[in-house]
Amino acid sequence: MRVRLEDVARAAGVSPKTVSRVLNDEANVRGPTREKVLAAMAAMDYRPHPSARSLAANRSFLVATVYDNPSSNYLTEIQTGVLDACDEHHYSMMVRPLHVESADFVERIDTLISHHRPDGLLLTPPITDHPQLLARLHELDVPYASVSPMNRSGSIGAFIDEPKAAREVVGHLLGLGHRRIAHVTGHPSHGATGWRLTGYREALSAAGIPFDPALVVEGDFSFSAGVAAARQLFSLSDRPTAVFAANDDMAAGVIWAAGEHGLSVPRDVSVVGFDDTPISRQIWPTLTTIRQPSREMGRIAALELLAALRGKGEGRMVQLPYALQVRESTAPVG
Amino acid sequence: MRVRLEDVARAAGVSPKTVSRVLNDEANVRGPTREKVLAAMAAMDYRPHPSARSLAANRSFLVATVYDNPSSNYLTEIQTGVLDACDEHHYSMMVRPLHVESADFVERIDTLISHHRPDGLLLTPPITDHPQLLARLHELDVPYASVSPMNRSGSIGAFIDEPKAAREVVGHLLGLGHRRIAHVTGHPSHGATGWRLTGYREALSAAGIPFDPALVVEGDFSFSAGVAAARQLFSLSDRPTAVFAANDDMAAGVIWAAGEHGLSVPRDVSVVGFDDTPISRQIWPTLTTIRQPSREMGRIAALELLAALRGKGEGRMVQLPYALQVRESTAPVG
DNA sequence: ATGAAAGCGCTAACAA
DNA sequence: TTGTTAGCGCTTTCAT
Numbered sequence: 240m241r242v243r244l245e246d247v248a249r250a251a252g253v254s255p256k257t258v259s260r261v262l263n264d265e266a267n268v269r270g271p272t273r274e275k276v277l278a279a280m281a282a283m284d285y286r287p288h289p290s291a292r293s294l295a296a297n298r299s300f301l302v303a304t305v306y307d308n309p310s311s312n313y314l315t316e317i318q319t320g321v322l323d324a325c326d327e328h329h330y331s332m333m334v335r336p337l338h339v340e341s342a343d344f345v346e347r348i349d350t351l352i353s354h355h356r357p358d359g360l361l362l363t364p365p366i367t368d369h370p371q372l373l374a375r376l377h378e379l380d381v382p383y384a385s386v387s388p389m390n391r392s393g394s395i396g397a398f399i400d401e402p403k404a405a406r407e408v409v410g411h412l413l414g415l416g417h418r419r420i421a422h423v424t425g426h427p428s429h430g431a432t433g434w435r436l437t438g439y440r441e442a443l444s445a446a447g448i449p450f451d452p453a454l455v456v457e458g459d460f461s462f463s464a465g466v467a468a469a470r471q472l473f474s475l476s477d478r479p480t481a482v483f484a485a486n487d488d489m490a491a492g493v494i495w496a497a498g499e500h501g502l503s504v505p506r507d508v509s510v511v512g513f514d515d516t517p518i519s520r521q522i523w524p525t526l527t528t529i530r531q532p533s534r535e536m537g538r539i540a541a542l543e544l545l546a547a548l549r550g551k552g553e554g555r556m557v558q559l560p561y562a563l564q565v566r567e568s569t570a571p572v573g
Numbered sequence: 574m575r576v577r578l579e580d581v582a583r584a585a586g587v588s589p590k591t592v593s594r595v596l597n598d599e600a601n602v603r604g605p606t607r608e609k610v611l612a613a614m615a616a617m618d619y620r621p622h623p624s625a626r627s628l629a630a631n632r633s634f635l636v637a638t639v640y641d642n643p644s645s646n647y648l649t650e651i652q653t654g655v656l657d658a659c660d661e662h663h664y665s666m667m668v669r670p671l672h673v674e675s676a677d678f679v680e681r682i683d684t685l686i687s688h689h690r691p692d693g694l695l696l697t698p699p700i701t702d703h704p705q706l707l708a709r710l711h712e713l714d715v716p717y718a719s720v721s722p723m724n725r726s727g728s729i730g731a732f733i734d735e736p737k738a739a740r741e742v743v744g745h746l747l748g749l750g751h752r753r754i755a756h757v758t759g760h761p762s763h764g765a766t767g768w769r770l771t772g773y774r775e776a777l778s779a780a781g782i783p784f785d786p787a788l789v790v791e792g793d794f795s796f797s798a799g800v801a802a803a804r805q806l807f808s809l810s811d812r813p814t815a816v817f818a819a820n821d822d823m824a825a826g827v828i829w830a831a832g833e834h835g836l837s838v839p840r841d842v843s844v845v846g847f848d849d850t851p852i853s854r855q856i857w858p859t860l861t862t863i864r865q866p867s868r869e870m871g872r873i874a875a876l877e878l879l880a881a882l883r884g885k886g887e888g889r890m891v892q893l894p895y896a897l898q899v900r901e902s903t904a905p906v907g
Numbered sequence: 908a909t910g911a912a913a914g915c916g917c918t919a920a921c922a923a
Numbered sequence: 924t925t926g927t928t929a930g931c932g933c934t935t936t937c938a939t
Contacts, residue, residue: 243932254910259934267908286687290633291932293624294915311649311851319670331689333665336653353620355665462855488855495857517645521796521822522856523829577916588926593918601924625916628931911938922927 242283251279262287289331293356300330302544303357304537305348305366307339310460310488312516313533314363317386320537321361328545333357337366339428345371352381359383359544361537365428367394384544384554386536389430395547395554396540401431404529404561405438405483406445408511411527411563412481413446416572417509421454421479423468423489429460435485435513454479458489465492466499473500473508480508480572487512487519490526494568505570515564524567532559576617585613596621623665627690636666636878637691638871639682639700641673644794644822646850647867648697651720654871655695662879667691671700673762679705686715693717693878695871699762701728718878718888720870723764729881729888730874733895735765738863739772739817740779741897742845745861746815747780750906751843753788755813757802757823760793769819769847788813792823799826800833807834807842814842814906821846821853824860828902839904849898858901866893 244262248255253276260268261276268276279285293299304321306314318334325332335351337344351357360383366372367388376383385396412420422439425432440450456471458464465484469492472479484490490512497504504510504524512519515530539557547554578596582589587610594602595610602610613619627633638655640648652668659666669685671678685691694717700706701722710717719730746754756773759766774784790805792798799818803826806813818824824846831838838844838858846853846862853860873891881888 241932244934245932255932256910256934257908260909263934269908272908288628288932289689290624290627291915292934294622294628294917295932295934297915297934299624311645314649315645318668322668322670329688331667333667334652334656336656354663355623462851491855495855498857517796518852518855521825521829521852523832575916578918579916589916590918590926591924594925597918603924606924622916625931626918628933629916629918631918631931909939912936914935915933916931918929918931920927920929923925 241288242285244285244287247276247279247283247285250283251276299356299358301333301355301357302330302359302361302541303333303335303351303355304361304363305335305337305351306363307337307366310486310516312518313514316533317363317537320534320539321541323534324538324541324545327542330358330545339365339369344369345375348372349375352379357381358548361541361544362386362388362396364388364430365426367396368428368430382544382547382554384540384547386540387430389433391556395543395556397536397543397557397559399531399536399559399561401434402438402441404531404563405435405513406442407563408513408527408529409439409442409483411565411569412483412509412511413442415481415509415569417481418448418572419451419454419477419479420448420481420483421456421472423456423458423465423482423484423493425485425489426459427457431513432485439483458485460486460488462488462492462495465489466496467492469493469496470499473497473502478508481569482508482510484510484512487514487516487526487528490528490568491518491522494522494524494526505568506573509569509572511569519564519566527566527569528564530562530564532561535559575622576619578619578621581610581613581617581619584617585610632692633690634664635689635691636664636693636695636875637669637685637689638666638695638697639669639671639685640697641671641700644850646852647848650867651697651871654868654873655875657868658872658875658879661876664692664879673699673703678703679709682706683709683713686713691715692882695875695878696720696722696730698722698764699760701730702762702764716878716881716888718874718881720874721764723767725890729877729890731870731877731891731893733865733870733893735768736772736775738865738895738897739769739847740776742847742861742863743773743776743817745897745899745903746817746843746845747776749815749843749903751815752782752906753785753811753813754782754815754817755788755790755806757790757792757799757816757818757827759819759823761791763794765847766819773817792819794820794822796822796826796829799823800830801826803827803830804833807831807836812842815903816842816844818844818846821848821850821860821862824862824902825852825856828856828858828860839902840907843903843906845903853898853900861900861903862898864896864898866895869893
């Protein structure tokens, strides 16, 4: 038969409530008493029953990670980080793919909450910035943490300085002598899209290069959007010598389209991406990009959520470092 | 306050146990009674409390998907399929990344089981074929389903006819006139590695082409293994005119290495992969490969697991169809 | 600082 | 076919 809390109490010669106190790190247990209980737990290999705990305490010890189909590489990284944090604190995690665009989006999260009763949610872009959802979560008083939300004030989670990172990667191109630098933007619903465009414009401006709208093409973070944007850019009479794509998938698309147009990367055109997903090392030439610590961002965001759940500290919005990864897709302007 | 089962019972004018019966689709409830209860549930928007259910019924309504870091694309697909199935049956799902090679692998699953008490596990390669784990699961009497296990007898889940699929993709190369066809194998711990090699050998044999060990190079499913294998193959005095890589990532590596060697794909060498992950459409040229219905495999395997859990049917090992995807990385031999 | 009693919301076993 | 009675294993009061 399973070892129950009552058995531990008997073995340690204390009441069940005292064992419960030790289990939940509550105050009002003297050192020696705590030791005794801990020893008994270890000796008997005691594992609290999650459902019994949840039922009595009215908490699920469950965090739900909610996403709308970003790249699976990004998602897996975030997920792994969140799991790391949950493991550290004996929480469990569930995942929930959703479509922000669908009419019943908020309703589905409602259902998720009433069905599984997670203690908190972990949101990833673009779900981080869905006004109705956030309003509903406040209404239901369900805590949440966000990874890279557009609006950082009033929420907890993790982020990097995206405009600065974008300035840096464009600065790398400027340093190589490029002056006609194009930009392929991301999907408008993502905060990253605006930040990366801002960084691009700021970098050009700082270098005294006038902004040319013809060099900015709208994309959506997909490989095929990169291909389409590049076809347009490479058809310009005054072709750009470098392209900053708002993520790696689109950068891969740009490189693909360069091949199609008989252009060699980086000899004829330099290309940079953003995110440092595996694809940046799986294409030829390998991609110069910004490394974003996705796994750590998931972990930190989850840790802040858990801190908020336990009332220890209010939960913070933490800035994490990025790093420019110079690889083979960039070279001095020809 | 929340609506409880007792409230529904009162509203419907029946006993709590009857509501419970309706909730769990049990027999011995007359049609009209059932209707009345269902109506009351709907009217009150009743949601059973998962922990209370689990505690009383001694089941968690939880399935754990266990994996060892296959490609995130593959993983996400499987995960989404499993989630689809779990949603259909009001189960929840947790995910657990693990390292098969680590010394405490089985112990970690032990911990997972005693901690979260999943009703069943869903295993993905190569975890599907870890003898000690399977023995332990039988010992603990924890049901599981497998996706593409090496040994199908005695387990439930989903699979495709891998040797046949490999024969077909190699047959495609033979049909283009290729005779010197190389093969880059996968990681030895995966069943797929053996099956794909077998299919390769059978296809050659059927075409009357003698097996040449120099044309088979060991890989491990990673992009860089594809690069390394291709460097070796392209250095042979009698270079192969086509390469069958055991998965898409390695095929991408082969194409990358072809560029490095100044070889044009498919003009100088044709390349085929296996799996049809997104990378097959994100490289240039796009990759001819075998489409494996990963998401559906996850879903079907999970459905069979759930069927086994509910005792309805014993759970089956289901074969799913694959499809050859001809793209731009293959051409008639030059 | 510790313990006793009373549930949390549901289902199993048994009864009717 | 339906209802009654006891818990499931833990945490909450509220005592002491």
